[in-house]
Amino acid sequence: MIRLSDLALPLDHASEDLEAAVIARLGLAAGELQRLAIARRGNDARRKNAIKLIYTLDLQLADEATVLERFADDPHVRRTPDTSYKFVTRAPADYAGPRPVVIGAGPCGLLAGLILAQMGFKPIIVERGKAVRERTKDTWGLWRKSVLDPESNVQYGEGGAGTFSDGKLYSRIKDSRHLGRKVLTEFVKAGAPEDILTEAHPHIGTFRLVTMVMSMRETIEKLGGEYRFSTRVDDFELETGEDGVQKICGLHLSTGEFLPASHVILAVGHSARDTFEVLYKAGVHVEAKPFAIGVRIEHPQGWIDTARYGPNAGNKILGAAAYALSHKCSNGRTVYSFCMCPGGRVVAATSEEGRVVTNGMSQYSRAEFNANSGLVVDISPERDFPGDVLAGVALQRRLEELAFKAGGSNYKAPGQKLGDFLEGKPSSEFGVVTPSYQPGVHLTDLAECLPDFVIEAIREALPVFGRQVPGYDHPDVVLTGVETRTSSPVRITRGRDFNSLNTRGLYPAGEGAGYAGGILSAAVDGIRVAEALALDLVGAAETA
Numbered sequence: 001m002i003r004l005s006d007l008a009l010p011l012d013h014a015s016e017d018l019e020a021a022v023i024a025r026l027g028l029a030a031g032e033l034q035r036l037a038i039a040r041r042g043n044d045a046r047r048k049n050a051i052k053l054i055y056t057l058d059l060q061l062a063d064e065a066t067v068l069e070r071f072a073d074d075p076h077v078r079r080t081p082d083t084s085y086k087f088v089t090r091a092p093a094d095y096a097g098p099r100p101v102v103i104g105a106g107p108c109g110l111l112a113g114l115i116l117a118q119m120g121f122k123p124i125i126v127e128r129g130k131a132v133r134e135r136t137k138d139t140w141g142l143w144r145k146s147v148l149d150p151e152s153n154v155q156y157g158e159g160g161a162g163t164f165s166d167g168k169l170y171s172r173i174k175d176s177r178h179l180g181r182k183v184l185t186e187f188v189k190a191g192a193p194e195d196i197l198t199e200a201h202p203h204i205g206t207f208r209l210v211t212m213v214m215s216m217r218e219t220i221e222k223l224g225g226e227y228r229f230s231t232r233v234d235d236f237e238l239e240t241g242e243d244g245v246q247k248i249c250g251l252h253l254s255t256g257e258f259l260p261a262s263h264v265i266l267a268v269g270h271s272a273r274d275t276f277e278v279l280y281k282a283g284v285h286v287e288a289k290p291f292a293i294g295v296r297i298e299h300p301q302g303w304i305d306t307a308r309y310g311p312n313a314g315n316k317i318l319g320a321a322a323y324a325l326s327h328k329c330s331n332g333r334t335v336y337s338f339c340m341c342p343g344g345r346v347v348a349a350t351s352e353e354g355r356v357v358t359n360g361m362s363q364y365s366r367a368e369f370n371a372n373s374g375l376v377v378d379i380s381p382e383r384d385f386p387g388d389v390l391a392g393v394a395l396q397r398r399l400e401e402l403a404f405k406a407g408g409s410n411y412k413a414p415g416q417k418l419g420d421f422l423e424g425k426p427s428s429e430f431g432v433v434t435p436s437y438q439p440g441v442h443l444t445d446l447a448e449c450l451p452d453f454v455i456e457a458i459r460e461a462l463p464v465f466g467r468q469v470p471g472y473d474h475p476d477v478v479l480t481g482v483e484t485r486t487s488s489p490v491r492i493t494r495g496r497d498f499n500s501l502n503t504r505g506l507y508p509a510g511e512g513a514g515y516a517g518g519i520l521s522a523a524v525d526g527i528r529v530a531e532a533l534a535l536d537l538v539g540a541a542e543t544a
């Protein structure tokens, strides 16, 4: 097959135009093009009146060698890469070695568990939260009734932090082995829409994520894997061998059980603050790392669609418009949009009592009235929370507590209209933008719960963004806070062999360990770590 990339066609082209465009682009004779499949489709909306669809296509041609030779100097005509997944090893049929344990059933733990199960290792997956159906009820309990379950919520439970999300599935990670393709293929097998395999910016939406996660659990269990829900890892048993190397030898579970374990994937996500503390105290190498804090901003989706697509706003092929903005401020900080959710809602995303955190989600249709996005400012340990390794966690907690108080101490989010935010005065009534956050927004002054440099930076960035996306800085736009869980405040550092820097057998992975940011990158990291662990298990079995 030949891969032809960067083929541009008008937005509303007829389906037969695609074939004609390929024939013209490659100068093919009649009958030479035997099959055409779309590998990827994106759009170029820089000129709103002439939006183009940009295709990457896989073509079967009568004489591919000649065409490849003719276009040898053209970077957009290449042989189609082999993106199929190849297992790096398999458990021997008589494998009787230790069972790998995966802590956390988020995207990282899920893919790690799946790959291990597919290799024949029968992993045990330990998850502090509940199975996804029950967890959904608990999560809605906070949104509808202001009742938080600290062990079953937006952050904790089967599917991990991304389950109640927009389900965006793209990432800028380097992926020469096409592991992202393996993740998407498994998601489709589990019920995700097939277009995630071809869309340039795929997303699933929260509803499908729930059923998909259940289907993947069934697959893992059929292969001999085992789930333990409502089971938190409370402590890590480490021992130092005669070789002087610290190793993991087991896990103390919240059920009171001790689970012996020599190979453990630590995929606990960025909100497992108690687990970070326990790891650090046990002597596992943990470092503070940069993250970002700020607010969530909400606009009517129609404003964003018009700003982005002009007369083509509302076109079904384009769907609800997204944006990605960034501004380097005069105080040296960078303000950027984070986890933008077109046609979605702002959600209460705390996992701890007496704290308020915002985030965003949407359904596959992205048909809700508002667009929302994090608007965050970078912070670093050296500059903003020096000294203690866990000082970033303490900072997050402090800001989330201030937000809880500013919101009225009942899980409503503190909010402010953009015009008032710029003028530094509290808001008293909403304008044309109605916020979506449940259980509600309490109007106040967001300066009560964010550091001055964050407020200053966002104030500087908003008019700049307003020039790029007309309407972005309309005075009635609503800001809610606080956005603190943008990524992990720590890195649980690992070596080139994927083991913790100082603890053999412990494989830190995914977002919580500081090796991923988002569903797809966390899932890809889960595969990489599972492969390293499996190779070690097979090596150990062979030398035993």
Ligand code: FAD
Pocket (backbone or CB within 6 Å): 103, 104, 105, 106, 107, 108, 109, 110, 126, 127, 128, 129, 154, 155, 156, 157, 158, 159, 160, 161, 162, 163, 164, 165, 166, 167, 168, 169, 170, 231, 232, 233, 234, 267, 268, 269, 270, 271, 272, 275, 339, 347, 349, 359, 360, 361, 509, 510, 511, 512, 516, 517, 518, 519, 520, 522, 523
């Ligand atoms: P997590 O998904 O956080 O999973 C960690 C799991 O470990 C949790 O289930 C937790 O309960 C469990 N756990 C923690 N501690 C323990 C313990 N001690 N014992 C046992 N189990 C434990 N990303 C995107 O790419 N696209 C999006 O659209 C998107 N939207 C988001 C919307 C929301 C509301 C949120 C909260 C996040 C969103 N994200 C999105 C981010 C994405 O969810 C994360 O990047 C991703 O889930 C990280 O995966 P992970 O497996 O590393 O960790």
